[in-house]
Amino acid sequence: MVEPSRPLRILVYSDNPRTREQVRLALGKRVHPDLPELDYTEVATGPMVIRHMDEGGFDLVILDGEAAPVGGMGIAKQLKDEIADCPPILVLTGRPDDAWLANWSRADAAVPHPIDPIRLADAVAGLLRAPVQ
Template identity: 65%
Template sequence: MTPETTRNLEVLVYSDDRQVRQDVMLALGKRPARDLAEVSYSECATGPALIGLVDKGHFDLLILDGEATPVGGMGAARQLKDEIFNCPPILVLIARPQDAWLATWSRADAVASHPINAVLLADAVTGLLRPKMTTSSTVATA
């Protein structure tokens, strides 16, 4: 990867709990995997802010807290998938393994659990971001 052909990956982290947002960003760091570009984070704490940012911005990945209130990450994921053309991949954080079926209903592309396990979260995020790197590299060098 050369600086000319690589751009930062844009990740939006949504949770009403600032500590959850910080835990996610700390677990992933600047680069979740060696073969990925650096990650730039945006944060939001409310449902309307989430919808507005996704509608206006270009994000490579959305990480949504399924335990957020009053707008939970699973409901927000479903709404985003329904309303945003070419919605970016969505990873939903779930508190209980039993909630995985709800994440499927929400059309989330991946799930990770609370409390945050840095290794598992990085693996899930890397799986969602790697295709973005291939696409951006192809576009940048064409």
């Protein structure tokens, strides 16, 4: 369980700075009153995701499935395969019908583009409240 006194660390990956900004704006500083504040780390490349994840300490990972040249779904699968205590992963899919691909990638949740702030916040709050597996 997350310590209530420390901010929740969120890794946000997309090659598109606008997508990263949309995620931050949709979630804000606090996704729900009963959860701690959010602290974002934004990355624009797949190798940087891996580097940050190797360092650890994240409570949630949000990956853009439409990122190029390395898509978030491939990274999600790699992280779930290689990190024993991998934090929850949310993948942003290109469309609602791509949820099956997010499932294949072993992502814990998927939200389609365009980003709906309410849907994203609900998914993130649910993942942050979920007991650690």
